[in-house]
Amino acid sequence: MTQQFANRMYTVQRSFVREILKVVDDPSIISFAGGLPNPKSFPxxxxxxxxxxxxxxxxxxxxxxxxxxxxxxxxxxxxxxxxxxxxxxxxxxxxxxxxxxxxxxxxxxxxxxxxxxxxxxxxxxxxxxxxxxxxxxxxxxxxxxxxxxxxxxxxxxxxxxxxxxxxxxxxxxxxxxxxxxxxxxxxxxxxxxxxxxxxxxxxxxxxxxxxxxxxxxxxxxxxxxxxxxxxxxxxxxxxxxxxxxxxxxxxxxxxxxxxxxxxxxxxxxxxxxxxxxxxNDVEKHIKKIQGMYKVQRDAMVSAIERYFPEGIQYTKPEGGMFLWVTLPEALSSMKLFDMAIQDKVAFVPGQAFFIDGSGQNTLRLNYSSSDEARIEEGIRRLANSMNMLLEEKKNDIITVKR
Amino acid sequence: MTQQFANRMYTVQRSFVREILKVVDDPSIISFAGGLPNPKSFPxxxxxxxxxxxxxxxxxxxxxxxxxxxxxxxxxxxxxxxxxxxxxxxxxxxxxxxxxxxxxxxxxxxxxxxxxxxxxxxxxxxxxxxxxxxxxxxxxxxxxxxxxxxxxxxxxxxxxxxxxxxxxxxxxxxxxxxxxxxxxxxxxxxxxxxxxxxxxxxxxxxxxxxxxxxxxxxxxxxxxxxxxxxxxxxxxxxxxxxxxxxxxxxxxxxxxxxxxxxxxxxxxxxxxxxxxxxxNDVEKHIKKIQGMYKVQRDAMVSAIERYFPEGIQYTKPEGGMFLWVTLPEALSSMKLFDMAIQDKVAFVPGQAFFIDGSGQNTLRLNYSSSDEARIEEGIRRLANSMNMLLEEKKNDIITVKR
CATH class of the missing domain: 3.40.640.10 (Type I PLP-dependent aspartate aminotransferase-like (Major domain))
Incomplete structure (x- = not known):
């Protein structure tokens, strides 16, 4: 049978994020890629x-x-x-x-x-x-x-x-x-x-x-x-x-x-x-979630402050589940992803969130689904990959100059 | 604000059946209109x-x-x-x-x-x-x-x-x-x-x-x-x-x-x-549902055989929840609906199920959501409305002939 799907099916892609989530399904990977609420908060x-x-x-x-x-x-x-x-x-x-x-x-x-x-x-x-x-x-x-x-x-x-x-x-x-x-x-x-x-x-x-x-x-x-x-x-x-x-x-x-x-x-x-x-006292329950996420967000911001190399920008959210990182313009977060996944840490490269595939130097980090220890360790590893990427880029530039 | 809805919203109607179901929400009405499973069958x-x-x-x-x-x-x-x-x-x-x-x-x-x-x-x-x-x-x-x-x-x-x-x-x-x-x-x-x-x-x-x-x-x-x-x-x-x-x-x-x-x-x-x-033993549960619906279907077929006037055709389903009635061609099931609802019995006029609004002499009866006594009484009332409609039609024809 030769199916003729509707035109819309040839332009819409399956979610890039969900495809990435499949790659990072391995529990030994510290994943900041997903968008999962902390299951410990579920009543x-x-x-x-x-x-x-x-x-x-x-x-x-x-x-x-x-x-x-x-x-x-x-x-x-x-x-x-x-x-x-x-x-x-x-x-x-x-x-x-x-x-x-x-x-x-x-x-x-x-x-x-x-x-x-x-x-x-x-x-x-x-x-x-x-x-x-x-x-x-x-x-x-x-x-x-x-x-x-x-x-x-x-x-x-x-x-x-x-x-x-x-x-x-x-x-x-x-x-x-x-x-x-x-x-x-x-x-x-x-x-x-x-x-x-x-x-x-x-x-x-x-x-x-x-x-x-x-x-x-x-x-x-x-x-x-x-x-x-x-x-x-x-x-x-x-x-x-x-x-x-x-x-x-x-x-x-x-x-x-x-x-x-x-x-x-x-x-x-x-x-x-x-x-x-x-x-139930729903407002109390929501306060509990807020408290959990505050601890997780603080752990991530604190680890970033300690580990990330200079020149990396990031948001400091007052709520929600995500933090956004911007690398120097010449760096690719897809390349960073490939390096970081070797070191068993994952995130979503930012270009998935742009309608035109730009934002290649950005990435999204989720803090709500990892505990403080894993956040600390994951950010440390991610910083290592960033340093490697920066080093590589520096050498590239030197090579070009020569 | 002047909304400009998508074209599709101007051609698609809300479900006629669901609109009818609102009319017959009154519990004193015997409704054969819905398509509800018998809730007594729910585990x-x-x-x-x-x-x-x-x-x-x-x-x-x-x-x-x-x-x-x-x-x-x-x-x-x-x-x-x-x-x-x-x-x-x-x-x-x-x-x-x-x-x-x-x-x-x-x-x-x-x-x-x-x-x-x-x-x-x-x-x-x-x-x-x-x-x-x-x-x-x-x-x-x-x-x-x-x-x-x-x-x-x-x-x-x-x-x-x-x-x-x-x-x-x-x-x-x-x-x-x-x-x-x-x-x-x-x-x-x-x-x-x-x-x-x-x-x-x-x-x-x-x-x-x-x-x-x-x-x-x-x-x-x-x-x-x-x-x-x-x-x-x-x-x-x-x-x-x-x-x-x-x-x-x-x-x-x-x-x-x-x-x-x-x-x-x-x-x-x-x-x-x-x-x-x-x-659970699901097959046993399904057999129980089959048994309930058989009793309800038999009650409806039996009442139809006893009460409906001559010249009315109907299906005798071997399963499912619906029975289909065809009136003589000159009769309108919408008109029958208006009469029957006065007598507190409801069904779905058949034209809702035709893409071109034809089938005006047809109707759908559901038996799965009424017990035997209500089926008996509902069919009796519906038959009365049919007789009235037939009588009216006969007079119409006589009038036309004159």
Whole structure:
């Protein structure tokens, strides 16, 4: 049989990160490559108690088909939680999704015609490129600075009239960068008279372990924004439970798309997570996660300060799970990867997060899935590889000069 | 904000069936409209035990991110179960999906360019039209006969070179029709030198309560087929757990599409369902479901035989959850719906299952979600409405004649 796949399948690649993760599956490798939450943070016993309770009290209902929109008490819980940022959300504006990854797919489905322009950050979350890419848009990107997106570049991009602007304003994957309060206001201002749909992906917002908490962009923007959320970083990623928060006219289309995509997200999972949220002190649990990640982040920053050679730049995130490293421009992080993997330490070369394959001198480090000892040892090894690479480069230059 | 949604969102409608289900939400209505499995068949206690066991033995792992392909032991279980039909499936050919509805979406994503031709049965499963419709194909349909699809019509349609042919060969939704052994052979023969991708949706295959069991089309067709399966009808629909069984070259593309759609299906759910399957006598459980549905189906057929007026045709399914009724051609099932709902009984008017809005004199009845007493009473009321409609029609004709 000669299959003729759809055109989109010839342009979209499998996730480079996931392919790398397969290479580093060897447990003897210290991996800063993945994006896994620390499993020690998972509320295993509490989830077990919630599962037993749900099945005992309403087992037949919890195992039956349910509505596309999702379990109403869970949607009400999510809507209510936004009030801590002064945001008045209504349950009718919340759609439960199979992880926030599905949110990306549904947004692509609802908005994108082939050839539409999508603006993302530079660098951006890889899986967003993948999901949107399935709908065959063109991509453009807007440079990230230390305090958030470059406003002048953003204004310039908005003039090209993209359909969507996709951003992770808090503890971004891959850079760990967070938009400041001032930058958030400026961004909201730039979108004031714009028809561009603002997509705020906020998986890490709750995982702030230092600095002053900031409201989601939704608070700054008024109503013209879709905010994506998830329980992956606060309860469990394996559950696959996220949500979209969107104005009702958009929500109506998102529900139609969701219905066609999987009817509804596992109702069993929705019921259990809601029961867990209702029966436990979730804020205390989140504080515990923040504490764990702070220790892990500090261990990595401290080791970097001690081991990395001069001339290497890196972010110092106040939350989330990632730290971003920039090598001197002439150095290749792919080459560094090849060296480091020999020494049994892994990371993700940064070019995976650029729409045009640039960023060849950048890399992403994850600290949430290694303990302090492994972070220390891994950074030491990585620094060794960096020194080797620098040495090699110096010799290259000398060779060229001769 | 003036949103500009993608073109696909202006052609695809929300599910008519789901809209009807909202109308009949009133518990005083006897509803044959839904497609819900009998919740009394759900193994609530066994699932609870499985959940506790999984979380106790490997909680941190069960709540963590996992692979796109799905939990390997579950995929092995599914592959192995096909052997009872003499089909040699390998776990590498199985992809776990968020219900079989997601299978439809992934197939559409992998194969369909805008304008491609998709062939379906006439009538067909509504949600397939919805899912495929998101990729903006053209549709054509092939008439169903009592013993399966019309072979001459199928051959004619294949000449138009559709990209896909979508079929539910066993206890079809909406008609309850099952392809005979002879018909299955003829269909396989018609596809012998064809490039058309054969999509076999088999949610009800296990729920045969009378007649001789038949292998899936996969057994007749060789390897050039995608078979969709689900645990919705044998374990729990609310879990949202299904699978695609496809040749490896197609599987590779399906995995890429799945990754972009939701990373992976709830790993927590996969682990629990696998534990349930491993620790229980599943075949015995399925026999129990068959027994329940046989009683419900018999109650409906028997009531129809006693109450329905002459000239009404209906199928007598040997499995599954649906029965299909054909009124005399001049009668409208939408009109019947309006009458019946006054008398607190509901069904789905058949035209929802036709790609061109025809089938106006047909309707679908579900028997799996009502007990015998309600089936008896509901059919009695429905028969009353039919008699009223026939009477009205007779008067119309007399009026016209005058």
């Amino acid at each position: 295993v016993e509490e989830v077990s108690a919630a599962a037993v309770k749900v099945l005992k009290e309403s087992g037949e209902s919890a195992l039956q088909y349910s509505t596309t929109e999702g379990y109403l008490p869970l949607r009400e819980y999510i809507a209510k939680r936004y009030s801590k940022y002064g945001i008045k959300a209504d349950a009718s504006e919340i759609l439960i999704t199979t992880g926030s990854q599905q949110g990306l797919d549904l947004i692509g489905k609802v908005f994108l015609n082939k050839g539409d322009l999508v603006a993302v950050e530079r660098p951006t979350y890889l899986a967003a490129i993948q999901s949107f890419g399935m709908y065959e848009p063109r991509f453009t990107d807007v440079k990230l600075q230390e305090d958030g997106v470059d406003i002048e570049a953003l204004k310039h991009t908005l003039k090209a009239d993209p359909k969507l602007f996709y951003t992770v304003p808090s503890f971004q994957n891959p850079t760990g960068i967070t938009y400041t309060h001032e930058k958030r206001k400026q961004v909201a201002d730039a979108f004031k008279d714009s028809d561009v749909v603002f997509i705020e992906d906020n998986p890490y917002g709750d995982i702030r372990f230092m600095g002053k908490d900031l409201p989601p962009m939704r608070r700054y923007m008024g109503s013209d924004v879709i905010t994506m959320g998830t329980f992956s970083k606060t309860v469990s990623p394996g559950m696959r439970l996220g949500w979209l928060y969107a104005p009702r006219d958009i929500m109506d289309k998102l529900i139609t798309a969701k219905q066609a995509a999987d009817l509804h997200t596992s109702y069993f999972v929705q019921r259990i997570v809601y029961q867990y949220l209702a029966d | 609530v206690e066994e699932v609870s035990a499985a959940a506790v066991k999984v979380l106790k033995e490997s909680g941190e792992s069960a709540l963590q991110y996992s692979t796109t392909e799905g939990y390997l032991p579950l995929r092995e279980y599914i592959a192995k179960r096909y052997s009872k039909y003499g089909i040699k499936a390998d776990a590498s050919e199985i992809l776990i999906t968020t219900g079989s509805q997601q299978g439809l979406d992934l197939i559409g994503k992998v194969f369909l360019n805008k304008g491609d031709l998709v062939a379906v049965e006439r009538p067909t499963y509504l949600a397939a039209i919805q899912s495929f419709g998101m990729y903006e194909p053209r549709f054509t349909d092939v008439k169903l006969q009592e013993d399966g699809v019309d072979i001459e019509a199928l051959k004619h349609t294949l000449k138009a070179d559709p990209k896909l042919f979508y079929t539910v060969p066993s206890f079809q939704n909406p008609t309850g029709i099952t392809y005979t052994h002879e018909k299955r052979k003829q269909v396989a023969d018609a596809f012998k030198d064809s490039d058309v991708v054969f999509i076999e949706d088999n949610p009800y295959g296990d729920i045969r309560f009378m007649g001789k069991d038949l292998p899936p089309m996969r057994r007749y067709m060789g390897s050039d087929v995608i078979t969709m399966g689900t645990f919705s009808k044998t374990v729990s629909p609310g879990m949202r757990l299904g699978w695609l069984y496809a040749p490896r070259d197609i599987m590779d593309k399906l995995i890429t599409a799945k990754q972009a759609a939701d990373l992976h299906t709830s790993y927590f759910v996969q682990r629990i369902v696998y534990q349930y399957l491993a620790d």
